[in-house]
Amino acid sequence: MSDRIRIITPLSEETVRGLRAGDRVLLSGTIYSARDRAHQRLQELEERGSDFPFNIKGEVLYYTGPSPARPGRIIGSAGPTTSYRMDPFTSMVLSRGLKGMIGKGRRGPDTREMLRQWRAVYFGTYGGAGAYLSERIVSAQVIAFEELGPEAVFRMEIKDFPLIVINDTFGGDLYEQTTVE
Numbered sequence: 378m379s380d381r382i383r384i385i386t387p388l389s390e391e392t393v394r395g396l397r398a399g400d401r402v403l404l405s406g407t408i409y410s411a412r413d414r415a416h417q418r419l420q421e422l423e424e425r426g427s428d429f430p431f432n433i434k435g436e437v438l439y440y441t442g443p444s445p446a447r448p449g450r451i452i453g454s455a456g457p458t459t460s461y462r463m464d465p466f467t468s469m470v471l472s473r474g475l476k477g478m479i480g481k482g483r484r485g486p487d488t489r490e491m492l493r494q495w496r497a498v499y500f501g502t503y504g505g506a507g508a509y510l511s512e513r514i515v516s517a518q519v520i521a522f523e524e525l526g527p528e529a530v531f532r533m534e535i536k537d538f539p540l541i542v543i544n545d546t547f548g549g550d551l552y553e554q555t556t557v558e
Contacts, residue, residue, distance in 0.1 A: 381539075387435030388476035388498075396498050396542045398549030403537040404500070408437045408479070409520075410531040412458055416466040418522050423469050430521035430530065434474030437500075441479075442527035443511070452517040452533070456507025457481040460499070464488045471495035483552050484544060493548045500540035501551070513538045 384392055386406030396402070409431060411419070422429060440460050444453030460480030467478075467488045476497045481504040484492075492499055502510060514533050521530040543551045 383537075386437055386477075388437065389435065390476075390496060393476050393496055393498055394546050396545055397547070398542050398545045398551040398554055400542040400545075402500065402540040402542060404437070404540055405536050405538070406534070408439050408533050408535055408538075409433075410441050410443065410455075410529075410533060411438045411463075412440055412442045412528045413462055414525050414528040415522055415530050416463055416470075418525075420466055420469060429473065431532065433470060435476050436474075437477035437479060438470065438475060439479040439533070440481075441507075443517070443531065444507070444527065450511070452511050452514050452531075454507030455511045455514060455533075457502050457504055457510075461485055461488075467491050471497055479538075479540060489544050489548065489550060492544050493546055496546045498542055498546060499544040501543045502538070502540050510538070 381401045381403045383403045419429060440458045440463055441455045443455040446453050457480045459482045461484060464485045468491055471491055479500045479502055481501055484499055513535050515536050516534040517531050519529045520532045523529050
C-alpha cells in the first residue's frame with residue numbers, strides 16, 4: 378500500500394488542498410459517524426442556534442451506522458451508507474468547518490460545488506465491506522443521540538482506514554474522470 382497517501386485527522390487546509398480526485402488515502406485519527414437521523418438532530422440544533430455535541434472544525438464525518446459489537450470486538454460491521462441522502466445537510470456541516478466526509482456513491486452537483494467553495498473533500502470507501510472496515514476502527518464510543526441506536530454519533534479512532542478521494546477542493550469528481558469500456 379505504498380502508493381497511498383497517509384493523512385491524520387484533524388484535516389488541515391493544506392492537507393485537504395493537497396488531495397485530488399482519485400488519490401488513494403489511508404486515514405488515521407479521530408472521525409465521527411453520522412447518518413440521516415443524526416444529521417436531522419444536528420440540523421435541529423443548528424436551527425435553535427445551539428452548539429453541536431462535538432467540535433466539527435477540521436473533522437471528518439463517516440456516514441455509517443455500525444452494527445452491535447460481537448463479544449471481544451470494539452464495534453460491529455461499519456460499512457458506508459449512500460451519501461447523497463446527507464446532501465441537504467452539507468452546507469450546515471461545512472459552514473461549521475467540516476473538512477471531510479466518507480461514504481459511498483455520487484454527491485449532487487450542489488454538494489460538489491459546496492465542497493469546492495468550503496475547501497473540503499468527499500472520500501469513498503468499500504461498500505459491502507463493513508466487517509473489513511471495522512477492523513480499522515481501534516476504539517468507538519457513542520457521544521451523542523444514544524437513543525438513535527446505530528444512528529447515534531460515535532467518536533471513532535481509526536488506523537489506516539482505506540479511502541479514495543471522490544470529490545476534491547478543485548471541483549474534481551472521480552466518477553466523471555473514470556470511464557468504463
